[in-house]
Amino acid sequence: MTKPLDESIYDQLVSIRRYLHANPELSGKEYETVEYVKNTLADKFPPSFFVEGLGGTGLAATYDSGKDGPTLLFRAELDALPIEEVNNFDYQSNRSGVSHKCGHDGHMTILIGLAAWLTQNPPVKGKVVLLFQPAEENGSGAVSVLEDEDFEGIDPDCVYAFHNLPGHPKGSIIVKEGPFTSAVNSLLLTFRGKTSHAGEPQSGVNPALVMAKVIAYADEMNQFDRGRKDFCILTPVYATLGEKAYGVSAGYGELHFTLRTRNEDTMSEKEDKLLSEIYRLANDSDLKLEVDYTDRFYGNSNDQEAVDHIKEVAKAKGYDLIELDDPLPFGEDFGAFTQQFSGAMFCIGSGENTPALHNPDYDFPEELIDYGVQMFSGLTQFYTHTND
Numbered sequence: 261m262t263k264p265l266d267e268s269i270y271d272q273l274v275s276i277r278r279y280l281h282a283n284p285e286l287s288g289k290e291y292e293t294v295e296y297v298k299n300t301l302a303d304k305f306p307p308s309f310f311v312e313g314l315g316g317t318g319l320a321a322t323y324d325s326g327k328d329g330p331t332l333l334f335r336a337e338l339d340a341l342p343i344e345e346v347n348n349f350d351y352q353s354n355r356s357g358v359s360h361k362c363g364h365d366g367h368m369t370i371l372i373g374l375a376a377w378l379t380q381n382p383p384v385k386g387k388v389v390l391l392f393q394p395a396e397e398n399g400s401g402a403v404s405v406l407e408d409e410d411f412e413g414i415d416p417d418c419v420y421a422f423h424n425l426p427g428h429p430k431g432s433i434i435v436k437e438g439p440f441t442s443a444v445n446s447l448l449l450t451f452r453g454k455t456s457h458a459g460e461p462q463s464g465v466n467p468a469l470v471m472a473k474v475i476a477y478a479d480e481m482n483q484f485d486r487g488r489k490d491f492c493i494l495t496p497v498y499a500t501l502g503e504k505a506y507g508v509s510a511g512y513g514e515l516h517f518t519l520r521t522r523n524e525d526t527m528s529e530k531e532d533k534l535l536s537e538i539y540r541l542a543n544d545s546d547l548k549l550e551v552d553y554t555d556r557f558y559g560n561s562n563d564q565e566a567v568d569h570i571k572e573v574a575k576a577k578g579y580d581l582i583e584l585d586d587p588l589p590f591g592e593d594f595g596a597f598t599q600q601f602s603g604a605m606f607c608i609g610s611g612e613n614t615p616a617l618h619n620p621d622y623d624f625p626e627e628l629i630d631y632g633v634q635m636f637s638g639l640t641q642f643y644t645h646t647n648d
């Protein structure tokens with residue numbers, strides 16, 4: 261049997277969480293955050309070794325038994341958001357216009373809590389890797405870590421991550437086999453036509469009508485029912501056309517959408533359908549079309565065995581277990597990991613009346629630190645903490 265975490269460590273974890281909260285950094289620029297995490301681990305709960313600079317600012321701390329066995333990876337995110345904090349507690353963000361509004365400060369703290377637990381309960385076989393990943397909020401961090409050649413040496417057998425989830429009972433464990441978060445992609449369309457005199461639009465090429473048709477076509481493709489396999493939400497998020505010059509018929513326009521589906525296959529299918537219509541409309545109107553993508557989040561695909569382990573731990577700890585019928589509508593870039601490795605993502609309820617994620621008054625509920633450490637340490641028993 262493994263020991264639970266000492267009570268005194270929770271006070272340290274709360275101070276760590278508040279320090280991280282007060283010192284947020286944006287995606288890809290988490291230099292001081294990762295330095296603080298590394299120093300804290302090295303001082304208090306030293307791993308066997310670190311791998312630094314993964315996908316930019318990423319850090320992996322490995323607790324190695326020195327014996328053969330599986331490599332188990334847990335992930336937390338380093339980044340904050342470009343949102344001005346409105347809370348005025350004594351650990352409020354000290355950087356104007358930047359704050360931890362997704363709870364990544366809490367997620368990092370939980371991984372540090374797991375490091376504390378691993379220091380008291382070292383793995384008996386294989387290794388446990390704690391990955392502090394950059395740039396989750398723009399969807400680029402997971403992919404850059406996976407593409408980093410230093411990550412090849414880690415090669416995990418199983419990967420886990422969690423996200424806190426407001427609107428659900430505090431400490432409830434929310435999980436689902438198969439697709440768990442949506443596949444999300446952002447599509448940037450640029451239409452180049454030809455300006456003309458506003459009194460003679462017919463002698464130029466104005467993209468307005470094609471853009472309107474594209475918006476209407478995308479709207480017809482929407483299937484808001486998340487229970488359906490063809491679930492698909494296409495949201496126009498940005499548009500621009502011409503100039504505020506009243507003698508000129510517009511010759512240039514941009515239209516940006518986000519696309520959400522249940523899984524990667526449906527994403528490709530819907531993208532193909534939408535794009536072939538857009539190309540057809542643009543060609544028929546002599547518009548030059550440029551297509552670009554950004555903020556791609558691969559859908560999380562939860563492995564059955566990993567989900568069973570999450571359910572077992574939650575039941576053994578006496579936590580409420582909520583099994584979802586449909587995937588969550590948001591994207592989470594941990595999907596890039598579960599597309600490649602077996603594993604699963606789950607959520608821990610942040611309380612029914614907690615402000616929503618990305619809202620300016622949100623703050624990570626510190627009671628979740630214990631739930632997170634208990635869940636993650638519980639999961640190790642299936643991999644690195646049993647001699648079976």
Ligand SMILES: [Zn+2]
Nearest residue numbers: 362397617618
């Ligand atoms: Zn977020």
Ligand SMILES: [Zn+2]
Nearest residue numbers: 362364396423
């Ligand atoms: Zn997040």
